[in-house]
Structures are given as structure tokens and as C-alpha cells.
Amino acid sequence: MATGTFLNAHIIVGLNKWGAGPDNLKPSTQLAGALETLGIETTIFKTGTPARIHRRSVDFAKLAVQNGDDEIVPMSFETEYNYKGKLQNKVVCHIAYTNERTHEIIRQNLDKSPLYNGMIEGVGPRYCPSIEDKIVRFADKPRHQLFIEPMGMNTDEMYIQGFSSSMPSDVQTQMIRSIEGLENAEVMRPGYAIEYVCVNPMQLKATLEYKRHRGLFSCGQINGTSGYEEAAAQGIIAGINAALYCGALKGDAQNIDGAVADEFILRRDEAYIGVLIDDLITKGTNEPYRMMTARAEFRLLLRQDNADFRLTEKGYNLGLISSERKTKFDEKWAVVKRGVDKMKRTTIAPREINNYLDSVGEMRIENGVRAAELLKRPKVSYHGISEALRRRDDDAADSASDVGNLEEYSNLKAAIEKEIEVLIKYEGYISKQISQVEQFKKLEAKKLPKRIDYSKLLGLRLEARQKLQKVAPETVGQAMRISGVSPADIAVLLAAMKVCPKTASQ
Ligand SMILES: Cc1cc2nc3c(=O)[nH]c(=O)nc-3n(C[C@H](O)[C@H](O)[C@H](O)COP(=O)(O)OP(=O)(O)OC[C@H]3O[C@@H](n4cnc5c(N)ncnc54)[C@H](O)[C@@H]3O)c2cc1C
Incomplete structure (x- = not known):
């Protein structure tokens, strides 16, 4: 079951409430009754969305441009393996602000807000409050920042990030038009709140199967989370386990003892997915749960740069990752390992590195020092050291040649350099956390x-x-x-x- 925000869902705008899923799609009305028959405990949560406005009606000259990141880190490691050009952002966002006038309109109309007149019963996500919630809860703030984001490359709809609202649509239009740059905004779709039924996730095992109902799995928003990544993270675990359960996947997943298991579980020290699911099933949640780095006690190990290192092998063992991808992964990590070893082995002489140290504002060295030791200094980068070594004679130590095997993958080269740097710079902290994980694993086992x-x-x-x-x-x-x-x-x-x-x- 992955019913999202559709289970017994109701949209609420102002004083109107009607049965509908997001974007007025049909809700699921009968399944909730079936869950009740099975004795599955449910609750009601709420979420919401801002209005969409037409691009042509926005006065961009009055808004500050917000560019995307210069250095793009792709979501998938396959992008790094397969994409040989430089990734570039193609669209920009803009920044706008609410003002006293906007706040006044909201205050004057609070009696029409379903949030404040008792129409909304469900609990919403703490970290994405509606604009009317912000005005009431943070009454001392003179303005709130908004992002005007294109909804996509091939649409004129713009999304007003930070302006989620369930006020009546005419009030929303007034609120939007009080904002500098949006005076003539054409509202294409008003914002709305949506209430839906979800289950108490404490009824689930770590595989996302119901403890009392063999073969029934649920994932995503129905389990009390909110967010695309949260849903996707659970989807892959429930999907893998449902496939293992009905024999569609070969159960080659390694459990803690190293034995072959017919269940696939990620622990808290292995992935944010593990933290998310463990939190849900052991603590439950009384508001839509969002994943945040602060929830992970082993977050020094759960880095985005090493997600492939943590998970590719597991995916491969399950037959979900091609051998071609696995080979590229092995190559990449062999290069990283060689790079780390070389940094630890190589001694650098003062004349080879002092100019570089001057250039980054670090103290000069007087005697030979291991490259790895230098790399632990805050302002020293792997790139800086490898450039200095490059000037040495070719055979002696050309670190760049370590990365050379994969030179054609320009994105990967930067990733490898970064990885070597992280592993050396934070070595002490990382090994301390690894020993904490050993303790944790004993209790998990x-x-x-x-x-x-x-x-x-x-x-x-x-x-x-x-x-x-x-x-x-x-x-x-x-x-x-x-x-x-x-x-x-x-x-x-x-x-x-x-x-x-x-x-x-x-
Ligand atoms: C208005 C709104 C705005 C949001 N904005 C954001 C945001 O900005 N960022 C963010 O990260 N998250 C946002 N979310 C949350 C995000 O959309 C969800 O967390 C995520 O999509 C949940 O994924 P899911 O797979 O659980 O369900 P969904 O993506 O909702 O998919 C559920 C699917 O199941 C189908 N379905 C439901 N019941 C049945 C049934 N009985 N039989 C057959 N099919 C059924 C539905 O038609 C739908 O296709 C928003 C949600 C809403 C409602």
C-alpha cells in the first residue's frame, strides 16, 4: 500500500471542504474501511501547498535572482559514471518577501482560515507551516522570505515556495498581490490544505511489513512521513522486501551476522533510510515525519559522497545493480584507496610545497612531512597537494595518475579527489564513529x-x-x-x- 495523501482525503480552501486527493484527483474512499476491519490503527494528518501563478504576470525586475549551486552534485551515482559533460543548471529562482500589508490581510481574514476556525483536524508538518501559521506563530517578524520557482522547464506555472495557504482563494489573491514584484500576479491555481488518513507505523517491521499481517507492506506518506525522498526511501525497502517475500528476488541480502537473509534491512549506521524506518517503527510519529540529518547519530558515516560505497554492494547482491555499474564502482573505490595510501606513504619536501602553503595562508614546513599529515590542515586541499606533487619527476609520485584511469569522467575525478580528502581529513572522527557503530551493532544483533x-x-x-x-x-x-x-x-x-x-x- 502506497496511498500517499489520497486515503479518505479532503481538500480544504477557506470554508469549503470536499473529498479529493491532491490537485482534485479522486481520493481513495474504501481502503480505509478495509484497514479498520483488519484492526490497523490509523490517524489523520494534514499537508498543504501554495498557489501557482503565471510567469508572464511576475515583475522579475523587482525580485532578486537566486541561482542554483555552481557545483552540481547529482542525485544518482550513475550520472557520474555515465555523464561526461559538465552539469549545468538551466533555470533560476527569484526571491520575494511578504510585508506588513500581507500580514495585515492575513490577520484580518483569520476567521476564514480553516486552520484557525476548527475545520482542520489533522496535524501538519512542523517544518512547512502555512503562511497564516507563520504570521500567527512568529508575530514579531516583519517579513518572510519566499522563493518564486518555475514548476518545470515546459510550463508557465510558478510555485511560491514558503507561501502555502488554505485561505479562501480571493483572500489568497489579495495576499499575493501585496508582495513586491507580484502586484499583477495571475493566480492559476489557489493553494489548499489536504487532510488524509495514514497508519501508525509502529505496527510495521523494519521491512515495512505489518507485524500482524504477513505479506502486507506499506510505504510512503501512508506511514506518517511527508516528502518525496522519505516516500522513495521507504518504497525501495518495501518493494525489495515484498519481492523477497513472494520469491521474485533472490534473497542474497546479508544480515548483521553475515548470513543470507530473506529480509532486507538497512541499519541506522548504514543509511538515512535505516534511520527513517527505525524512527518510524520504534518511536512512531504524531506529526508528518521529515528526515533531517540531525536525526542520525552516525551522520559522519552517512555522507552523500559515500552513499555508493555503503549501498552498491547490497544492491548488487540483490541483483538490482548491473555488473557494468558494479565494475565502475569497484574501479572508482580502488582509485580512492590507492589515492589515500599514496597520501599516507608520500613525504613532501619543503621546497615542493611551501609556495602552495604560502598561497593558502598555512605555515611553511621546515622538514619533510607526509602528504596525509599536510592534508589534515584546514586550508590544504587534495588538489593543492597533488598539483605540487605533479611537479615532481614523473615516476616519483604523480598523484594525478591515480585518478587518471577515470580521467574521461570529469565529474567522477572531482568526486574521487573529494573522497580522498574527506577520508584523510576526518580520519580520526570517522574511526571513532566506526567504533561506536561496533557497540551499536552488538545490540542490533x-x-x-x-x-x-x-x-x-x-x-x-x-x-x-x-x-x-x-x-x-x-x-x-x-x-x-x-x-x-x-x-x-x-x-x-x-x-x-x-x-x-x-x-x-x-
Ligand atoms: C499538495 C501537496 C504538496 C506537497 N509538496 C511537497 C514538496 O514540496 N516537497 C516534498 O518533498 N513533498 C511534498 N509533498 C509530499 C509528497 O508529495 C509526498 O510525500 C509523496 O508524494 C508521497 O509519496 P507516496 O508514494 O507515498 O504517495 P503519492 O505520491 O501521493 O502516490 C500515491 C499514489 O497512489 C494512488 N492511490 C491512492 N489510493 C489508491 C487506491 N486505493 N488504489 C490505487 N491507487 C491508489 C494515487 O492515485 C497516487 O498515484 C506534497 C504533498 C501534497 C499533497
Whole structure:
């Protein structure tokens, strides 16, 4: 099930509310009843979107241009493997601001806001409040920044990022036209709020299968998240596991013990996907959940530059990644490894590097120093060092030749240089985090028996007993992360497993 924001969905604009999915598409009206019959716990969440305006009606001369990043980091590593040119942004956004007049219009019309007159019951995402919410909650702010973004390359619709609203459409038009640069804006579609039904994700296993309903999986917004990436992240895990379940994929996934498993799970130390799913299933969520880096305790290891290193092998073992891509991946990481080794082995003489150190404002060296040591200095880059070494005689040490194998992939070369730099500069922190992960893995590997009757476990506090009974965690690690379960409760649990592993499980 991946019903998004369509399950029993209602759109709300001003005082009007009607059954519809996003963009007035048909909602799903019967499935929610079926879930109830199965005893699946559900709740109502809310989200919203801003109005779309016509490009020709925007006075761009009054708005500041906001260019995209100069250095584009593609979403997919396949882009780096296959794309040989330089990636370029093709469109720009613009910045606009609300003002006192906009805020006044909103304040005068708050009685028509479904958010404030009780029409909206669902909880919305904390990090994307509507503009009326911002005006009420941050009343002292004289203005709010907005981004005017093209909806796509082949459309005239512009999206007013930061201006999500469920005010009546005539009020929205007034609000928009009070903004400098948007005085003549033509509204193509008003903004709206949408309420929908989603499930309590604590009913799910880490595979996103329902604990009480074998073979039923759910993913995406229905599990209480909001956002494209959050949905995609769950989609791939539920998809893989559903395929493993019905035998459409060969289960070659490695679990923690290294044994072949018929389930595919990513741990918190392996991927943001792991953090997201683990948070959902152990803590649940009482508002639409969004993934943020701060939620990951091992975020030094979960870098975008090493996502392929963390996950390609797993995808390959499942048969989801071609051998051609795997070969390119292996080549890339062999080059990275050689580059790191070379930095650690090579000693640089003062005359080879001092001019460079002067140029970046770092202290000169007086004796030979290992390249890796120099690279740990804040202002020194891998590129700077390899340029200095390039001037050495050819055989002695030409670091550039390490990257040379893949020279034709210009995007990849920069990625490799960056990777070598990261691995050396942050080596100390990275190895500290790896040892923390080892501790974490031990608890994750301690599986709890499938059917423990927590109500019979003496020594557990009442709250812990109820929560553990409800969530039925699969590992001791998961049990520890359930809110309301204390370290003392875990000690009781571990002792019970040690003393009487059989009676703990019934
Ligand atoms: C108005 C609005 C604005 C948003 N803006 C953003 C944003 O700016 N950035 C962002 O990251 N996220 C945004 N989101 C959230 C994002 O759209 C969702 O989180 C994401 O699309 C959810 O993906 P999903 O696969 O779970 O569901 P969806 O992408 O919603 O797909 C669900 C699909 O299931 C189909 N379906 C539903 N019920 C049934 C049924 N019973 N039988 C068959 N098919 C069914 C639907 O037709 C639909 O095609 C927004 C959401 C809304 C509603």
C-alpha cells in the first residue's frame, strides 16, 4: 500500500471542504474501511501547498535572482559514471518577501482560515507551516522570505515556495498581490490544505511489513512521513522486501551476522533510510515525519559522497545493480584507496610545497612531512597537494595518475579527489564513529524472541511493559529506542533472555 495523501482525503480552501486527493484527483474512499476491519490503527494528518501563478504576470525586475549551486552534485551515482559533460543548471529562482500589508490581510481574514476556525483536524508538518501559521506563530517578524520557482522547464506555472495557504482563494489573491514584484500576479491555481488518513507505523517491521499481517507492506506518506525522498526511501525497502517475500528476488541480502537473509534491512549506521524506518517503527510519529540529518547519530558515516560505497554492494547482491555499474564502482573505490595510501606513504619536501602553503595562508614546513599529515590542515586541499606533487619527476609520485584511469569522467575525478580528502581529513572522527557503530551493532544483533509476553516479565515498569507489548520490537537495540523504555527495563529484558530464553518467548 502506497496511498500517499489520497486515503479518505479532503481538500480544504477557506470554508469549503470536499473529498479529493491532491490537485482534485479522486481520493481513495474504501481502503480505509478495509484497514479498520483488519484492526490497523490509523490517524489523520494534514499537508498543504501554495498557489501557482503565471510567469508572464511576475515583475522579475523587482525580485532578486537566486541561482542554483555552481557545483552540481547529482542525485544518482550513475550520472557520474555515465555523464561526461559538465552539469549545468538551466533555470533560476527569484526571491520575494511578504510585508506588513500581507500580514495585515492575513490577520484580518483569520476567521476564514480553516486552520484557525476548527475545520482542520489533522496535524501538519512542523517544518512547512502555512503562511497564516507563520504570521500567527512568529508575530514579531516583519517579513518572510519566499522563493518564486518555475514548476518545470515546459510550463508557465510558478510555485511560491514558503507561501502555502488554505485561505479562501480571493483572500489568497489579495495576499499575493501585496508582495513586491507580484502586484499583477495571475493566480492559476489557489493553494489548499489536504487532510488524509495514514497508519501508525509502529505496527510495521523494519521491512515495512505489518507485524500482524504477513505479506502486507506499506510505504510512503501512508506511514506518517511527508516528502518525496522519505516516500522513495521507504518504497525501495518495501518493494525489495515484498519481492523477497513472494520469491521474485533472490534473497542474497546479508544480515548483521553475515548470513543470507530473506529480509532486507538497512541499519541506522548504514543509511538515512535505516534511520527513517527505525524512527518510524520504534518511536512512531504524531506529526508528518521529515528526515533531517540531525536525526542520525552516525551522520559522519552517512555522507552523500559515500552513499555508493555503503549501498552498491547490497544492491548488487540483490541483483538490482548491473555488473557494468558494479565494475565502475569497484574501479572508482580502488582509485580512492590507492589515492589515500599514496597520501599516507608520500613525504613532501619543503621546497615542493611551501609556495602552495604560502598561497593558502598555512605555515611553511621546515622538514619533510607526509602528504596525509599536510592534508589534515584546514586550508590544504587534495588538489593543492597533488598539483605540487605533479611537479615532481614523473615516476616519483604523480598523484594525478591515480585518478587518471577515470580521467574521461570529469565529474567522477572531482568526486574521487573529494573522497580522498574527506577520508584523510576526518580520519580520526570517522574511526571513532566506526567504533561506536561496533557497540551499536552488538545490540542490533541481539534478536528478541518473536512472541514475548511482556505482561509476564517481572521487574519491567508498567509503561515499558505496555510499550514493549504494543511495539513488539525485533531486537534489543529497537527496544532501547522506544520512548518510555529505560536502561533499567533493558537490563531486566537482557537478564530474562539470559536466564530463561525459552520461557521469555511463548
Ligand atoms: C499538495 C501537496 C504538496 C506537497 N509538496 C511537497 C514538496 O514540496 N516537497 C516534498 O518533498 N513533498 C511534498 N509533498 C509530499 C509528497 O508529495 C509526498 O510525500 C509523496 O508524494 C508521497 O509519496 P507516496 O508514494 O507515498 O504517495 P503519492 O505520491 O501521493 O502516490 C500515491 C499514489 O497512489 C494512488 N492511490 C491512492 N489510493 C489508491 C487506491 N486505493 N488504489 C490505487 N491507487 C491508489 C494515487 O492515485 C497516487 O498515484 C506534497 C504533498 C501534497 C499533497
